[in-house]
Amino acid sequence: MSISHQSYTPPKYLQEDEVSQECKDLLSTLPKEKGWAEPHLYNYQGFWYLAWQFQGVLECQKYFQAQDTDILLISSPKCGTTWLKALAFTIINRNSHSISNDHEQKHPLFYNNPHKLVPHLELESHINNPIFEPSSFSSSPSRLFATHLPYISLPKSAKASSCKLVYICRDTKDTFISLWHFMNNLRSNHLGPNSLEEAFEMFCRGVSIFGPFWDHVLDYWKESKERPNKVLFLKYEEMREDPNFHVKRLAEFFGVPFSLEEEGSRVVEKITNLCSFENLSKLVVNKDGKLPSGVENKTFFRGGEVGDWKNYLSPEMVEQLNRLNEEKFRGSRLEL
Numbered sequence: 001m002s003i004s005h006q007s008y009t010p011p012k013y014l015q016e017d018e019v020s021q022e023c024k025d026l027l028s029t030l031p032k033e034k035g036w037a038e039p040h041l042y043n044y045q046g047f048w049y050l051a052w053q054f055q056g057v058l059e060c061q062k063y064f065q066a067q068d069t070d071i072l073l074i075s076s077p078k079c080g081t082t083w084l085k086a087l088a089f090t091i092i093n094r095n096s097h098s099i100s101n102d103h104e105q106k107h108p109l110f111y112n113n114p115h116k117l118v119p120h121l122e123l124e125s126h127i128n129n130p131i132f133e134p135s136s137f138s139s140s141p142s143r144l145f146a147t148h149l150p151y152i153s154l155p156k157s158a159k160a161s162s163c164k165l166v167y168i169c170r171d172t173k174d175t176f177i178s179l180w181h182f183m184n185n186l187r188s189n190h191l192g193p194n195s196l197e198e199a200f201e202m203f204c205r206g207v208s209i210f211g212p213f214w215d216h217v218l219d220y221w222k223e224s225k226e227r228p229n230k231v232l233f234l235k236y237e238e239m240r241e242d243p244n245f246h247v248k249r250l251a252e253f254f255g256v257p258f259s260l261e262e263e264g265s266r267v268v269e270k271i272t273n274l275c276s277f278e279n280l281s282k283l284v285v286n287k288d289g290k291l292p293s294g295v296e297n298k299t300f301f302r303g304g305e306v307g308d309w310k311n312y313l314s315p316e317m318v319e320q321l322n323r324l325n326e327e328k329f330r331g332s333r334l335e336l
């Protein structure tokens with residue numbers, strides 16, 4: 001049975017003092033900052049991580065072997081990872097998990113949060129983990145994984161092999177607001193929420209999980225320009241605007257385009273509807289369920305609005321983020 005065809009149990013997150021000794025030794029050598037939700041963020045290869053995330057990065061760099069047929073879904077946190085996981089899983093597995101009878105609610109998405117259907121590379125243990133066994137995927141057209149890793153830190157095989165990378169990015173201001181809410185959900189009650197101002201100051205300095213946000217986006221943008229057959233670069237807002245177009249684009253990029261017959265029976269629209277915010281956010285599993293880490297599934301479905309930043313950011317904050325976008329993306333022709 002293929003892992004892409006079934007749910008699996010995502011791992012629990014480790015506390016900072018529970019990471020391996022090797023990891024602790026390395027962490028002690030890295031630049032460190034106060035974290036948004038956990039005590040510290042550590043800088044490795046130019047990007048910021050929680051201690052357990054760093055352990056995951058090391059393991060994945062050491063052990064993950066990409067295969068030519070693999071697909072990696074990549075994002076900076078809060079840019080639409082959950083949605084992309086749902087879409088890619090549904091597109092890739094549409095022959096084994098038909099959506100034509102979705103009124104029967106048999107599709108795995110009705111019972112599983114998308115994070116239970118697509119494993120996240122750096123959150124997994126890579127040692128003796130059956131989800132990485134090639135045999136686990138024997139009946140699947142492609143192995144499907146997700147990651148928040150920046151391009152510089154991707155395992156070598158992911159860059160050197162012909163595996164496909166799909167990157168989703170999002171408007172800087174909406175990403176920040178989404179991240180601020182999400183990290184406040186992860187903070188222990190006794191700490192109370194992080195203030196918007198404090199989080200904003202850190203985000204602008206690049207100090208946020210898998211940040212600096214701008215470097216993360218820009219590196220994949222450049223790769224997508226140099227190797228368009230390898231890296232597909234998507235924008236959350238454009239997908240919201242025309243999801244059907246992007247579902248087709250994804251299927252083509254994955255090498256499994258929709259047949260005329262499928263188009264005729266409106267499979268594209270059915271996938272879009274199944275994976276829509278409106279549908280997924282109202283499902284019991286996403287309203288009441290939790291990941292084993294304790295994170296509630298509903299935290300991945302806050303509102304999904306484009307332009308929600310307008311409800312939070314002061315004119316000065318907007319100006320600062322606009323200025324940073326301009327500075328960081330200058331000459332790249334990338335606009336966020």
Ligand code: A3P
Pocket residue numbers: 075076077078079080081082083086174177178179181275276277278280300301302303304305308
């Ligand atoms: P908001 O916090 O602005 O609501 P990620 O999946 O990378 O953690 O990103 C989470 C953001 O994507 C959240 O944004 C969430 O509401 C939104 N989202 C989740 N599922 C979605 C879907 N099916 N369609 C569109 N947006 C979705």
